[in-house]
Amino acid sequence: MTSLQLLTNPKPSSLYSSTLTSPNPFTTKIQTPPKTFQRSKPTTQSVLQYNRKPQLAGETPRVVVITSGKGGVGKTTTTANVGLSLARHGFSVVAIDADVGLRNLDLLLGLENRVNYTVVEVLNGDCRLDQALVRDKRWSNFELLCISKPRSKLPIGFGGKALVWVVEALKDRQEGCPDFILIDCPAGIDAGFITAITPANEAVLVTTPDITSLRDADRVIGLLECDGIRDIKMIVNRSRTDMIKGEDMMSVLDVQEMLGLALLGVIPEDSEVIRSTNRGYPLVLNRPPTLAGLAFEQAAWRLVEQDSMTAVLVEEEPKKRGFFSFFGG
Numbered sequence: 001m002t003s004l005q006l007l008t009n010p011k012p013s014s015l016y017s018s019t020l021t022s023p024n025p026f027t028t029k030i031q032t033p034p035k036t037f038q039r040s041k042p043t044t045q046s047v048l049q050y051n052r053k054p055q056l057a058g059e060t061p062r063v064v065v066i067t068s069g070k071g072g073v074g075k076t077t078t079t080a081n082v083g084l085s086l087a088r089h090g091f092s093v094v095a096i097d098a099d100v101g102l103r104n105l106d107l108l109l110g111l112e113n114r115v116n117y118t119v120v121e122v123l124n125g126d127c128r129l130d131q132a133l134v135r136d137k138r139w140s141n142f143e144l145l146c147i148s149k150p151r152s153k154l155p156i157g158f159g160g161k162a163l164v165w166v167v168e169a170l171k172d173r174q175e176g177c178p179d180f181i182l183i184d185c186p187a188g189i190d191a192g193f194i195t196a197i198t199p200a201n202e203a204v205l206v207t208t209p210d211i212t213s214l215r216d217a218d219r220v221i222g223l224l225e226c227d228g229i230r231d232i233k234m235i236v237n238r239s240r241t242d243m244i245k246g247e248d249m250m251s252v253l254d255v256q257e258m259l260g261l262a263l264l265g266v267i268p269e270d271s272e273v274i275r276s277t278n279r280g281y282p283l284v285l286n287r288p289p290t291l292a293g294l295a296f297e298q299a300a301w302r303l304v305e306q307d308s309m310t311a312v313l314v315e316e317e318p319k320k321r322g323f324f325s326f327f328g329g
C-alpha cells in the first residue's frame, strides 16, 4: 500500500521507468474490434430523473481517461464539464491534466493562478501530493492535479508507471479514495497518450462528426483495447442538427455505426462553450443551463450509472419546392 507519507520521499528512478504492460501498442498488431453495432430503430431517449441522485455503478475509484486521438475535439472541455457535474452530484472527483506542456484544464476551470505544485515536484520529493492538488472553490469535492508546469518538459522516462503510482497514492489518501479520477489525455498516440491511458480502467472517447476525427478515434479504440481497456464509450461533440438535416454532416447514428461504441452523450455546437472556456467558468455551472451544458450533465449521469443512450435519427429536410413546381415542374 502506498501511503501519503511515502510521497514525501518517492523513488524517482523506479517511477520514471516505462511501464507498458504487454502487449505494447507500438509493437503489437492492432486488432480493431468487430463492429457489432446494429442500426436500430430509434427509441425515445431516457429522461433524467433530477429528483434522485445517480446511482454509482462499478468499483471506486472509477479511473476514466478522456481521449480522442485528434486534438481540438473537446477532451478538456468534456473533462471540466463532466468532472464538475459529477462533483455537483456529490461524488468526489480528481481531474488529472495529463496534457503535458500544453496543459489548459486549469484555464477552463479558472484555477490557473492556484496551481503551485505539479506531479513532477511530488515525484522529485519537493512537495507532498496534497500540496499539488488544487481544490475547486465552488465544489470542494472537485480537485485538479497537473502533471507539469506549462511549456515544461517532462523528465526523461516519465511514463505510465509514475501515473499508476499517483493513482494508487490518491486511493490511499487520508480523506478517502475519490469516486472518480478523470484523466485529460493529450492529443496524438505517442508516449504522452500511452502514459495517460496506463492507469485507466475505462475510457470516454470524444469525437466530432467529421472524417479526420473518426479515423483517429478508430485508431485510438484499437490502442485502448490493446492496453486492456474494454469499457469504452463515446461522446459526439459539436453536432449540428441543421447540418445533419441538410446531409452536410454525418449523423450520430452514422458515427456510432462507424466506431461501434456505446454512446455516452451528444453535445451540440454551442457558442456558450467558447464563452465559458474564456471565462474559466465551465458551462454546467451556468443557470439556466444551455443545451450543451444539459448534454454534458446527462453524459455525466450516464457515466455514473454506466448507462448509454440511443442515437435518434434526424430526419432530412424535405426538399424545397421550386417556382416551377406550381406548374408541375
Ligand SMILES: Nc1ncnc2c1ncn2[C@@H]1O[C@H](COP(=O)(O)OP(=O)(O)O)[C@@H](O)[C@H]1O
Pocket: 068, 070, 071, 072, 073, 074, 075, 076, 077, 078, 187, 237, 238, 239, 267, 268, 269, 270, 271, 273, 274, 275, 277, 292
Ligand atoms: N460543443 C462545442 N461547441 C462549441 N465549441 C466547442 C465545443 N466543444 C469544444 N469547443 C471548443 O473547441 C476548442 C477545443 O476544445 P478542447 O476541449 O480544448 O479540445 P481538446 O482538449 O480535445 O484539444 C475550445 O476552444 C472549445 O471552446
Ligand SMILES: [Mg+2]
Pocket: 075, 076, 077, 099, 104, 184
Ligand atoms: Mg485538451
